[in-house]
Amino acid sequence: MSQHSQKVTIIMATYNRAHFIEETLDSILSQTYKDWECLIMDDGSEDNTIEVLQPYLEKDTRFKYLKRTAKYKKGLPGCRNMGLDIAKGDFIIFFDDDDIVHPENLKISVKNFNNKVGYVRYVREVFWGDFHYNFDRSSKYNSELLDISVLDKMITNKIPFNSCQVMWRRECYNKNRFNESLMYAEEWECYSRILSSGIKGVSIDEVLFYGRKHPNSNTGEFKNRSLKRRKSKIIATKLIIDNLRDKKLLSNSLQYYFIRLGFELQELEILNYAVANSKLSWIRRIAYSLGYKFYPILKPIFKLKGKLKMS
Numbered sequence: 596m597s598q599h600s601q602k603v604t605i606i607m608a609t610y611n612r613a614h615f616i617e618e619t620l621d622s623i624l625s626q627t628y629k630d631w632e633c634l635i636m637d638d639g640s641e642d643n644t645i646e647v648l649q650p651y652l653e654k655d656t657r658f659k660y661l662k663r664t665a666k667y668k669k670g671l672p673g674c675r676n677m678g679l680d681i682a683k684g685d686f687i688i689f690f691d692d693d694d695i696v697h698p699e700n701l702k703i704s705v706k707n708f709n710n711k712v713g714y715v716r717y718v719r720e721v722f723w724g725d726f727h728y729n730f731d732r733s734s735k736y737n738s739e740l741l742d743i744s745v746l747d748k749m750i751t752n753k754i755p756f757n758s759c760q761v762m763w764r765r766e767c768y769n770k771n772r773f774n775e776s777l778m779y780a781e782e783w784e785c786y787s788r789i790l791s792s793g794i795k796g797v798s799i800d801e802v803l804f805y806g807r808k809h810p811n812s813n814t815g816e817f818k819n820r821s822l823k824r825r826k827s828k829i830i831a832t833k834l835i836i837d838n839l840r841d842k843k844l845l846s847n848s849l850q851y852y853f854i855r856l857g858f859e860l861q862e863l864e865i866l867n868y869a870v871a872n873s874k875l876s877w878i879r880r881i882a883y884s885l886g887y888k889f890y891p892i893l894k895p896i897f898k899l900k901g902k903l904k905m906s
Contacts, residue, residue: 604684
């Protein structure tokens with residue numbers, strides 16, 4: 596099968612984003628790679644989303660509008676799982692309903708696949724407010740092969756794997772779906788399962804996606820300490836630790852990462868779970884427990900030490 600006959604399925608969950616989604620759909624229509632379908636999965640919008648979408652659905656049959664059925668839980672994971680179950684593409688990519696896609700996104704991503712590659716990741720930038728189209732079309736970029744040796748960097752976000760900055764070979768989802776009980780960090784949990792299976796991919800240093808930042812996004816709510824989002828982060832973290840432990844991939848650096856995460860998020864449940872699944876001595880375990888109690892006092896001192904080191 597030639598590259599140009601390979602279909603890409605774009606899965607886009609939407610909920611009350613009538614004011615943003617037009618810009619996103621226009622950026623999809625501008626794709627130079629034409630063999631795609633875009634599944635717009637509505638999670639029960641109560642605004643005028645359908646009226647906004649109607650002209651697009653009438654103009655281009657590659658757009659398909661579906662309402663999430665009762666078989667799938669309300670939320671982003673349920674919508675994406677429904678999309679995965681009906682996708683017809685050879686490749687899968689997730690776009691959000693408020694972001695902007697580079698015109699060459701699909702073309703460059705598909706071009707970087709070969710028989711040994713299960714995914715292609717690229718760079719994502721963020722923006723606030725209005726987006727000004729100033730795309731780099733030079734097509735000059737570096738690429739590198741990623742394998743399980745960089746799993747630690749992928750899980751700790753040193754090599755970011757945001758939900759919308761990866762194109763996946765369809766087979767990656769044969770045995771994987773998003774956990775529908777998660778309302779935040781669901782892609783982190785799902786992607787870590789896929790990546791820990793040993794699949795290889797390509798990373799390219801080209802910006803091909805632009806994420807819109809606003810307070811009503813899931814990430815915005817998490818940073819504003821939404822209990823629902825934070826509880827989901829705790830559950831996702833524990834599931835990732837379980838998966839890595841069971842596959843004997845919970846390295847020392849990852850053990851310390853999850854312990855630090857407990858401190859940074861001020862979530863004792865994460866700290867305790869990370870410590871319980873580590874190979875730390877009982878003295879170190881007690882030290883971390885005490886450290887957590889005094890962390891609010893010690894945190895400014897650690898920050899000051901960090902600044903002094905940098906200077």
